[in-house]
Amino acid sequence: AREGFIRKTKTVCTYCGVGCSFDVWTRDRHILKVEPGPGPANGVSTCVKGKFAWDYVNSGERLTTPLIRDGERFREATWDEATALIARRFTDLRAAHGPDALGFIASSKCTNEEAYLVQKLARQVIGTNNVDNCSRYCQSPATMGLWRTVGYGGDSGTIHDIELARLVITVGSNAAESHPVLATRVKRAHKRRGQGLVVVDLREHELARRADVFLRPRAGTDFVWLSAVTKYILDAGLAAHDFLQDRVNGLDEYRASLTAFTLEYAEAVTGLRAPDLRALAHRIVDASDGRAPGGVCILWAMGVTQQVGGSETSAAISNLLLVTGNYGRPGMGAYPLRGHNNVQGASDFGAMPDRLPGYQQVSDPDVRAKFSVAWDCEIRPEAGLNNTTMVAAALDGTLKALYLSGEEMGLTDANADHVARAHEALEFFVVQDVFFTHTARYADVVLPASPSLEKDGTFTNTERRIQRLHAALPPLGDSLPDWMILQRVANALGAGWTYTHPADIMHEAASLTPLFAGVTYDRLDGYRSLVWPVNADGTDTPLLYTERFNFPDGRARLYPAQYLPRVEAPDAQYDLHLNSGRMLEHFHEGNMTFRVPGIAAQVPDAFVEVHPDLARERGVEDGAYVRLVSRHGAVRLRALVTDRVAPGELYVPMNARRAEDAVNRLTGAQADAATCTPAYKDTAVRLEVL
Ligand code: SF4
Numbered sequence: 001a002r003e004g005f006i007r008k009t010k011t012v013c014t015y016c017g018v019g020c021s022f023d024v025w026t027r028d029r030h031i032l033k034v035e036p037g038p039g040p041a042n043g044v045s046t047c048v049k050g051k052f053a054w055d056y057v058n059s060g061e062r063l064t065t066p067l068i069r070d071g072e073r074f075r076e077a078t079w080d081e082a083t084a085l086i087a088r089r090f091t092d093l094r095a096a097h098g099p100d101a102l103g104f105i106a107s108s109k110c111t112n113e114e115a116y117l118v119q120k121l122a123r124q125v126i127g128t129n130n131v132d133n134c135s136r137y138c139q140s141p142a143t144m145g146l147w148r149t150v151g152y153g154g155d156s157g158t159i160h161d162i163e164l165a166r167l168v169i170t171v172g173s174n175a176a177e178s179h180p181v182l183a184t185r186v187k188r189a190h191k192r193r194g195q196g197l198v199v200v201d202l203r204e205h206e207l208a209r210r211a212d213v214f215l216r217p218r219a220g221t222d223f224v225w226l227s228a229v230t231k232y233i234l235d236a237g238l239a240a241h242d243f244l245q246d247r248v249n250g251l252d253e254y255r256a257s258l259t260a261f262t263l264e265y266a267e268a269v270t271g272l273r274a275p276d277l278r279a280l281a282h283r284i285v286d287a288s289d290g291r292a293p294g295g296v297c298i299l300w301a302m303g304v305t306q307q308v309g310g311s312e313t314s315a316a317i318s319n320l321l322l323v324t325g326n327y328g329r330p331g332m333g334a335y336p337l338r339g340h341n342n343v344q345g346a347s348d349f350g351a352m353p354d355r356l357p358g359y360q361q362v363s364d365p366d367v368r369a370k371f372s373v374a375w376d377c378e379i380r381p382e383a384g385l386n387n388t389t390m391v392a393a394a395l396d397g398t399l400k401a402l403y404l405s406g407e408e409m410g411l412t413d414a415n416a417d418h419v420a421r422a423h424e425a426l427e428f429f430v431v432q433d434v435f436f437t438h439t440a441r442y443a444d445v446v447l448p449a450s451p452s453l454e455k456d457g458t459f460t461n462t463e464r465r466i467q468r469l470h471a472a473l474p475p476l477g478d479s480l481p482d483w484m485i486l487q488r489v490a491n492a493l494g495a496g497w498t499y500t501h502p503a504d505i506m507h508e509a510a511s512l513t514p515l516f517a518g519v520t521y522d523r524l525d526g527y528r529s530l531v532w533p534v535n536a537d538g539t540d541t542p543l544l545y546t547e548r549f550n551f552p553d554g555r556a557r558l559y560p561a562q563y564l565p566r567v568e569a570p571d572a573q574y575d576l577h578l579n580s581g582r583m584l585e586h587f588h589e590g591n592m593t594f595r596v597p598g599i600a601a602q603v604p605d606a607f608v609e610v611h612p613d614l615a616r617e618r619g620v621e622d623g624a625y626v627r628l629v630s631r632h633g634a635v636r637l638r639a640l641v642t643d644r645v646a647p648g649e650l651y652v653p654m655n656a657r658r659a660e661d662a663v664n665r666l667t668g669a670q671a672d673a674a675t676c677t678p679a680y681k682d683t684a685v686r687l688e689v690l
Helices: 048-052 079-097 112-126 140-149 159-164 180-193 206-210 222-235 241-247 251-257 263-270 274-286 310-323 343-348 365-375 387-395 416-425 482-492 502-512 597-602 612-618
Strands: 006-012 021-027 030-036 067-070 073-076 102-106 131-133 167-171 196-200 213-215 296-300 333-336 401-405 428-433 445-448 457-460 465-469 529-531 576-581 607-610 625-630 634-641 649-653 683-689
Touching: 006 465, 030 048, 048 180, 048 597, 067 079, 079 102, 079 401, 079 428, 079 445, 079 482, 102 112, 102 387, 112 131, 112 343, 112 365, 112 401, 112 457, 112 482, 112 502, 131 343, 131 387, 140 310, 140 333, 159 180, 159 296, 167 180, 167 274, 180 196, 180 206, 196 206, 196 274, 213 274, 222 263, 222 274, 222 310, 241 310, 263 274, 296 310, 310 333, 343 457, 365 502, 387 416, 401 482, 457 502, 607 612, 607 625, 612 634, 612 683
Parallel strands: 102 131, 102 401, 167 196, 167 296, 196 213, 296 333, 401 428, 428 445, 576 649, 607 634
Antiparallel strands: 006 021, 021 030, 067 073, 067 445, 457 465, 465 529, 576 683, 607 649, 625 634, 625 683
């Protein structure tokens, strides 16, 4: 575009899994306005972040040139110098210690095409399956729960299906702040159509206050009430018997595993009253009777997944939906709400230690043979390290080098001091990001990347919907879109990649991945989108499981119940449960949105929510500083006295202006047993008045 001209560019918001589409109006580098277009996920809506939180792209703190460590400082370098250093160090470390001494972490802030290239760099160029992405920190347990029961790891329908439901249940999700436009659609359906709304959460947030029923169980006990409600439905003869008979395996074994989960047991463990759970069971059954369109949609997020039993509880949600026949028709199903826009896509496109793009398993010899031929390399059959085990491997000295793209790992991973020690232990550490992050302080090379407004590509939202984004601005300074950086690094290592545009990358990925067989940029033009699986003829699949579940026999599988209680139950020394989550105004750790003056003025820092009774008991003044101390660290925050939290609970947003006060200084090493997702929500602290 000629200088001074006004441009309108269609892009997709990266700030949450709703994946709102909009036009960005720019003149030169100035963002004039954000105008929602006819996006399939958002219609003509956005939230405050999507509308106003983009000025960070012109921040004077942006990285604009590669940096190389020089003793205790960093010096500016050329791209050739930086990539040559990376190639030399990676080559030396691989020669000395083997390819599994290197690890790669992709970002869900980046595009599908970029996730594809990170895993290709790891597998083809280096020869390791040590590759993962930041869904390991949030939604891997939800994916595991769905893989165990219905076969695909994504939402079973679209946001439109959530609107069509007769009953929406949210569990461990503060959707009004974490997925604002989706929550608006739920609120609208509740108000205008009389859609039932049940909210189960530790905090009485906005959606909880609007719900027909708000249930506040004890922390970490969702598995118990879900299993008890399911058992009650089965025992009372209220299950969807024809559905179970025709489409589901494993009923007898599952039923036997529920023996202990009576409503009375659930009341004792969760604190929810047995009559309330019985009423919930009947509410679910009434909304599932099949006589009217729609059924039950269950939405869940990190309150469920970031627990030691996150995968078990996610499977319990899916079990409940199966027992009541809530899969396969419009207006029903399972909806794990993805955090960033591209949490779904980063895994879809293969940035996982055991799966190639489209969830094709590295253990499958036919899959390996296909990729080996296409990439002219050997694909290893063993699963690699994930984010969590990479930290452990760095500390025990087996992981020597890490390539981290678009992830403030030092603040968003749990147990921050432990992670810092792992970063210090690495022999070579590459960080690729938009800003010089807290994590970058430990790097040997820092590469300047472009944010979403400066790049082309695709994102996949929480609905499995693939959408195009177009570059509204040129890269700032010498920064580059991540796919270009990855290609430079790969080619410095001798790969010979020749991608000229992200469309080339998508074309290659689609040719190797049945899930995306019909995905082309032509079919994604403008506001068009595709919901995977996408057939070769371009037909897509907004609603899964209409005829078959994704297992060889086409039948779903009930997964036996196993309750994994919390590890850090409060005790005399650490007497309060600490919960954490997102804020409406800020994105993730806050590196971007704290640099947007309007947003930062509105919400300048993190805080800790304290119930009025607890505040009175401990002498905590609203707005005063307090110290929170856990077994793993301490932070200093201002107290916000509010009855949103229960008396024995504290709540801290994950977004902090100062790294010293990040909530993950308090969280520990406990993790979901099946996926290694940190159990952020399983943290006990004490509160000290300053
Ligand atoms: Fe939409 Fe989420 Fe972005 Fe808000 S943060 S505009 S709801 S995608």
